[in-house]
Amino acid sequence: METIESAVVGLGNPIRKDDAVGLVVARAVCRHLEGKRNAHLIEATSCGLHLIERLVGYGRAVVIDAIQSDAGVPGEYYRIDVQASMAEEAPAMTHQIGLLEGLVLARRIGMDVPAYLRVYAMEVADPHSYGEGLTEAVRLAVPRLTAVILSAEFGMQSKPVTLAG
Amino acid sequence: MKTITVNPITRLEGHGKIEICLDDTGNVDRAFLQIPELRGFETFCLGRPAEEMPRITPRICGVCPTAHHLASSKCLDDLWKVEPPPAAKKLRELANSAFMNEDHFLHFFFLGGPDFVVGPEAPAAERNILGVIQKVGMEIAGKVIRVRREVRQMLETMMGKVIHPLFGLPGGVSRGITEEERQQFLETANFTLEFSQFALQLFEDVVLSKQAYVDLILSDAYTHKTYYMGLVDEDNHVNFYDGMVRVVDPEGLEFAKFHPRDYKEHIAEHVEPWSYVTFPFLKKVGWKGFVAGGESGVYRVAPLARLNAADGMATPLAQAAYEQFFDVMGGKPAHGTLAYHWARLVEALYAAERMKELLEDPEITSTEIRTLPTQTPDEGVAITEAPRGTLIHNYWTDGNGILTQVNLIVATNHNAAPIAMSVEKAAKAMIKDGEVSEGLLNMVEMAFRSYDPCHACATHALGKMPLEARVYDKAHRLLHVCRK
Numbered sequence: 001m002e003t004i005e006s007a008v009v010g011l012g013n014p015i016r017k018d019d020a021v022g023l024v025v026a027r028a029v030c031r032h033l034e035g036k037r038n039a040h041l042i043e044a045t046s047c048g049l050h051l052i053e054r055l056v057g058y059g060r061a062v063v064i065d066a067i068q069s070d071a072g073v074p075g076e077y078y079r080i081d082v083q084a085s086m087a088e089e090a091p092a093m094t095h096q097i098g099l100l101e102g103l104v105l106a107r108r109i110g111m112d113v114p115a116y117l118r119v120y121a122m123e124v125a126d127p128h129s130y131g132e133g134l135t136e137a138v139r140l141a142v143p144r145l146t147a148v149i150l151s152a153e154f155g156m157q158s159k160p161v162t163l164a165g
Numbered sequence: 166m167k168t169i170t171v172n173p174i175t176r177l178e179g180h181g182k183i184e185i186c187l188d189d190t191g192n193v194d195r196a197f198l199q200i201p202e203l204r205g206f207e208t209f210c211l212g213r214p215a216e217e218m219p220r221i222t223p224r225i226c227g228v229c230p231t232a233h234h235l236a237s238s239k240c241l242d243d244l245w246k247v248e249p250p251p252a253a254k255k256l257r258e259l260a261n262s263a264f265m266n267e268d269h270f271l272h273f274f275f276l277g278g279p280d281f282v283v284g285p286e287a288p289a290a291e292r293n294i295l296g297v298i299q300k301v302g303m304e305i306a307g308k309v310i311r312v313r314r315e316v317r318q319m320l321e322t323m324m325g326k327v328i329h330p331l332f333g334l335p336g337g338v339s340r341g342i343t344e345e346e347r348q349q350f351l352e353t354a355n356f357t358l359e360f361s362q363f364a365l366q367l368f369e370d371v372v373l374s375k376q377a378y379v380d381l382i383l384s385d386a387y388t389h390k391t392y393y394m395g396l397v398d399e400d401n402h403v404n405f406y407d408g409m410v411r412v413v414d415p416e417g418l419e420f421a422k423f424h425p426r427d428y429k430e431h432i433a434e435h436v437e438p439w440s441y442v443t444f445p446f447l448k449k450v451g452w453k454g455f456v457a458g459g460e461s462g463v464y465r466v467a468p469l470a471r472l473n474a475a476d477g478m479a480t481p482l483a484q485a486a487y488e489q490f491f492d493v494m495g496g497k498p499a500h501g502t503l504a505y506h507w508a509r510l511v512e513a514l515y516a517a518e519r520m521k522e523l524l525e526d527p528e529i530t531s532t533e534i535r536t537l538p539t540q541t542p543d544e545g546v547a548i549t550e551a552p553r554g555t556l557i558h559n560y561w562t563d564g565n566g567i568l569t570q571v572n573l574i575v576a577t578n579h580n581a582a583p584i585a586m587s588v589e590k591a592a593k594a595m596i597k598d599g600e601v602s603e604g605l606l607n608m609v610e611m612a613f614r615s616y617d618p619c620h621a622c623a624t625h626a627l628g629k630m631p632l633e634a635r636v637y638d639k640a641h642r643l644l645h646v647c648r649k
Contacts, residue, residue: 015221044328045224045230045328045329046328049271049275049313050327050328053310053313053314053317105294105295105298106310108295108298108303108306109298109303109306109307109310130205130208130209131209
């Protein structure tokens with residue numbers, strides 16, 4: 001097993017329908033990794049400093065989250081290479097301290113945060129309604145994104161899938 | 166739409182949306198803050214066992230889950246009419262104080278602080294925590310991180326998890342603390358006490374020493390003379406966990422003092438036909454619109470309000486800070502919205518002192534931490550103070566403890582009307598004759614930021630919760646959108 005510890009971060013609210021997809025995919029990825037890779041599941045509902053503090057000590061991190069864009073189709077997903085750059089503007093509230101802001105700060109003050117961080121974001125239909133369970137298109141896309149992450153991040157081959165975007 | 170490389174794609178529905186309505190002359194008529202509907206949450210809980218609520222309600226928001234967890238636990242005590250043992254109450258109060266302390270530091274150093282430490286006129290790229298570090302030094306940033314980390318580790322030990330605690334039960338808590346943990350936590354409390362004093366000194370050195378900043382805090386643009394609400398103990402001192410709800414009028418005189426169970430006699434919710442958001446107001450004064458003053462039922466909660474509503478602080482160092490606060494602010498009550506930031510630091514100091522007091526209390530390691538409920542549940546009410554203000558949980562159940570009705574009034578809800586008024590004042594300064602200034606969001610944000618609104622939100626990785634201001638004409642046609 002490799003020596004670098006990986007954090008597989010599922011980011012989401014488990015009782016806001018599709019917002020839970022990050023948690024669902026992260027759990028699925030870690031089930032496949034158990035015993036095969038030096039990876040740990042982190043379930044987080046809040047980003048920013050709270051998440052950064054939990055990433056201390058990990059060499060790499062894969063973050064999985066829900067996303068909604070104007071033209072996005074639920075079930076599609078993106079791989080986002082995080083380029084840590086200075087946060088441009090002061091946030092107006094605590095919820096605006098995002099991953100970038102937290103990473104930049106952490107690195108600036110010498111915290112031992114992952115050198116490698118990649119975000120996978122799935123387009124969702126309903127991340128706001130209260131309820132449990134994913135909407136259909138999102139639910140059906142979970143195995144596909146799981147396989148993509150296992151292959152791209154951990155070199156574990158599974159059924160071939162097509163990346164969207 | 167932003168492309169996905171580095172820039173975030175934003176979710177806009179119900180998140181940080183400010184609506185500004187113009188009159189016939191193109192000047193600001195009204196401004197409002199959109200807050201996501203919590204009614205859906207209350208519906209989601211129906212039919213579930215009430216004792217699940219301390220587990221469910223922290224999931225309203227990932228930023229202040231501890232507040233909901235503790236308020237919910239207290240509500241279950243009232244629902245089952247069970248009195249927790251003294252040690253359990255002290256442990257809950259310890260958790261609440263610890264959370265209040267670290268959350269206040271998060272807000273001050275990352276949000277409010279930059280407005281002052283770096284300066285409101287500084288470029289946006291510098292008005293953030295990194296700009297603060299540049300001004301005050303890297304060592305300070307390290308201490309902020311350290312104090313928050315240690316406090317959260319303490320909370321994790323006490324509650325199982327910080328974000329979704331497994332701690333409160335009807336009649337008590339699930340876990341006490343050992344003597345070894347007590348000593349470890351006491352070290353944390355001493356460190357955070359020292360840091361809390363430093364933070365206030367920093368505020369004095371960087372903010373109060375500059376007359377321009379003091380003038381800004383006292384300026385009319387950021388002043389509303391409202392009522393103020395907060396929990397107080399039997400001596401009318403600020404209390405974050407227990408006590409009576411006290412309301413003072415814009416002159417600082419006690420207007421009401423009531424038991425949490427009586428909140429419905431004092432707080433009503435105004436509804437506007439164009440919005441699902443409700444605007445709580447004082448029933449006995451009445452709803453007079455989005456206006457301040459003694460004739461208007463609008464009131465405020467959270468740090469500034471708590472200091473105004475109380476007669477003092479229960480711990481010596483915080484009391485000294487409280488007195489200095491009102492001395493500079495020109496007496497009680499203080500109406501300057503930007504003073505919320507200073508009040509936050511006074512409260513952080515109180516929270517640290519209270520942590521130390523509780524950890525030096527021999528009873529804190531008692532193993533008597535739960536009283537089993539025996540009564541049949543029907544209705545429970547609890548009020549605690551969250552970092553962002555007064556938090557009300559009200560549950561109704563059938564005889565088996567299954568929820569039939571839930572009512573939550575969260576801090577940002579109480580402050581909805583005041584935030585709108587603050588936004589409106591800022592907007593009026595920036596929008597003239599239909600022309601929207603580029604500086605609109607900056608001035609609006611400074612007022613908005615003081616309250617640190619906490620929306621029930623989904624989470625974000627790269628995306629920040631967007632702040633969007635929409636400007637409408639008299640016929641509610643969208644004229645302009647400012648977004649960040």
